[in-house]
Amino acid sequence: MEFGFEVSLCSYLEATTDWILARQLGAAVAEPGNRIIDICCVIPNQSIDTRTQITARSIPTAAIDSAVGPGDAVYWRDAFDCHPERARSVTDHAIEIGFFEVERNGGRRYIRQVARYPQWYDRLIGIENKPDLSRPGNLEQQLRLDVSLGIFDEVVLATESYVTRAHLNRIPDEVGVWRFDPQNGDRTVIREPQQLPTTETGVELLENHSLKTDIALITAEQKQRKRTQLAERSYGKGWRTYDFPACVHGAAEDGALPYCTHYGCLVDASTDCGVGCPEFASADPPAVDTAAIRDDRSPWVHQPDGIVRTQSGLDRFF
Template identity: 55%
Template sequence: MREFGFELALCAHLEDPETLVARQLGGGVAAPGNRILDVVTVTPGPEFDARTEITPARIPALAVESDVGPGRFRYWKDAFDCHPDRARDVVDRAVDVGFFERERRGNRDYVRQVARYPDWFGRIRAIENKPDLGSPGALRRQLRTDVSLALADEVVLATESHVTRAHLNRIPDEVGVWRFDPPDGVEVVQPPTPLPVDAGGIELVEEHPGRAEIRPVTAAEKSQYRRRLAERAYGKGWRPDEFPACRRATVERGGVPRCDWHGRVVDPGNECGPDCPEYAPDDGPTVDAAAERADRSPWVDDPDGVARRQAGLDWFSYSGH
């Protein structure tokens, strides 16, 4: 199976009422874009229900980390330690998704959180997909980076290949190994070792012939970026942004795009369209990705929203006088 299809099939297999699944997320601290995690799973924490009530979208990291709180309104410029243009964008986005509410006083905007940001996530798992271990590429370096940084609670390698002792000897001992076959599910070849997420870590920033640039990462930085990673996973999910607009397209269980001509899962953005010899323009399958995700995972598609609920209570109190 091609890596894209393998990844989507694995995401569909892992998603359940107790597991959020997302894919293609930055997995670094000093250089988040240097390490892209194929799949991330997040289990709900003690205040997960409070998080679902706020918004189905990702809450901007700088909004959570700002000095805006759920108490009194604050002048927005005083609450951010970044360029005002960046702060304005964050405020606008936080208001749009329902995490901030805004009040106009004269010619100034004041903001506050609609609710305290909750302690909503539990364990984070990072999964590296490598269907064919015969073509490992940079696999060893990627997994060593994940283990030494320890941003996720555990790291797993998922493959379709038969796993030998030689394969296991080439990866860090802490990495779990799954053999995944879509019809049959996951076979645990080697369980992962829990990583020290509460301690500092070491991040590989750049690698050159004969030398590597690394950066120590503190426990506080890791805590901040774990929250950012979990928040991105909550907002993004794993389903593709588009589905094939072709008569040959179908949808597998969970919302996975499949092509009957190819006989496999396809990547709509790269494989479907006029360049395909069997492309047959059509509306394609009807897929409600949000409904699929809400039905199969703990994510909530259309919460009442704390801001809307508070507005309703304010109206009720006012109308009762």
């Protein structure tokens, strides 16, 4: 139920906004796996055009934070404050995806950014999906972590349930609430979210004990780095990270959603399909070009031309 709700909401948001969307991303800092946000929404600004020209893939924050700029090329080892093997790995990956370009001098690699990394987004919105509020699980704890940490500008609870005053009283006042009907794509704003303090020190709740709660203080600098990481992972990853049913009943609904024609519903092929299903009949999954669909429906560009420029003085390396 939650999978179908989640991908339906992503499809709706992609069709009605210009946001960059991704699903199931680590949204904590001290212990990244401590909080997995269901949907990360990145609200781009005008600099998105520059970002789309660089690469379709995620740019690692280690490359962004390095001493490599768009001006004079620098020796790759001098550009990183980390272990040389880590520096080499980041350098190789940044060259591979087109964020760094390389020049050689005396057998050494000198690198620079193909373009100055743009601050291409304005805001991040985190969405926690809970279609059925009668089964909240640890919803309150998750939302309190989001609010106290302040990685996202806004946090929203999305549900299919009728929302009562009792429901609202159990979650932080800062959290917005949407009621979303995945069948007809209707979204009702029950409560607007409040702006969270993203530029201040945050508190990451780690573990609750009977008499105390373990926490970690997260600086504004750490939060900004995490925000950039979330934005980049969202840009490169997207939200269509699922497989399609390899079954005669498998199909793709509008927006490339995995669908079962026998049961008439969206399905998570990794858990709902296979020999455990009595109606399963092996077949090739539907052919769906998810990258082309994402390119058509969002600001993301599948095959950018890239940025090629000439830097005066580079001939001294040859």
